[in-house]
Amino acid sequence: MKVTVVGTGYVGLVSGACLAEMGNDVLCLDVDPQKIRILKDGGIPIHEPGLDKVVERNVAAGRLHFTTDVEEAVRFGTIQFIAVGTPPDEDGSADLKYVLAAARNIGRLMTDYKVVVDKSTVPVGTADKVRAAIAEELQARGVDVNFSVVSNPEFLKEGAAVEDFMKPDRIVVGADDDQAIYLMRALYAPFQRNHDKLVVMDVRSAELTKYAANAMLATRISFMNELALLAERLGADIELVRQGIGSDPRIGYHFLYAGCGYGGSCFPKDVKALIKTAADAGQGLKVLQAVEDANDTQKLVLVDKIVKRFGEDLSGMKFALWGLAFKPNTDDMREATSRVVVAELFKRGAVVAAYDPVAMDEAKRIFGDEVRLSYATNPMHAIEGADALVIVTEWKEFRSPDFERIQRVLKSPVIFDGRNLYDPKLPRSFGLEYLPIGRP
């Protein structure tokens, strides 16, 4: 099938590359000539494991192309994915200007039937706006060409996006007409394995499904984080509680890890947007508001522990920080807890020596020439001359460190672990003070 993908960000590029991998002819459009140049030269503008190989293979096979030419892109695909950004505006609602601009371009230039697919995470009702924008452009041209609008939200996790796309749990397709459903079924046929993964529904339900999924996952995390704070007060161990409840199949083990708060490009934004949508619809979501508030508090949990241990005034102190990315296997620092921790430590007069396997360039972009933040070449380099160690991201390479050396090098041998990486007995057996989340 001929597919156009508008937007070569994280979602667009993964979708385009994976659809090409399944044998489709894919053209990816972006307004940013720099990005398109990188892609045409065989580079990848984002960090996503495995994506470079898929892109390389499909460019070589002549199935994956890149362009900045809007007209070429609209003409190309029968299926037109819109995968552009929807940044939150001040009140938390998703800003649709890029989505609607893409829709207008399609309406302005299309000459035959198109299925326009919303892939970006967009509020309920966006498909109607996309439909109206295209219809308006067609009307302005005085032409009558048929088209369908489909909602097909993505459920990709950063760091596992290729795998998630190639082996989806489910493929949600919201469509109101048979022709569009038929084409979407054909497009996703190669992804079907033992059972039908397509969940076909009306457009609005599909749009809400995406928010409901992320809001549910965020709820589990905030709930566990609050229970962890309670466990600390009661002298219980949240890790054992997690195992105890996760074994109930109605609860399950996933997304039950207490930590120093969730971040990333999806959960914080989608939780905010759903709260806003609900308020606008006259149906406040009390639970979800609490989820957001609890997460804001949780991002401060490490700093609270540091202050409790060393006092409010941290001037003259240096903290080693392991992890900058909002989670492992990505360089993404959007809404990352590390940013809150660094800012709060600065506020109290401390300096920070950070190490992250891939996110340090991103940190340099964010923090600029901030002199209070230095970058280490490896985890052990970060602790040199540091008073204590703070862990915010659960990178694999942090999981079995040389505790003996950490104990020897740190001035006050304390580890504040925001991701519960170790059996508490282990660092303590080396004479380290170990302060995890929700564990005695």
Ligand code: UDX
């Ligand atoms: C998420 C959804 O999982 C994905 O389906 C959706 O399409 C986009 O949003 P992503 O943001 O890439 O994906 O990361 P995810 O792995 O879900 O983690 C989100 C945040 O929650 C991270 O900060 C992570 O550290 C935190 N988290 C996750 C916890 O604190 N505890 C957990 O048990 C799981």
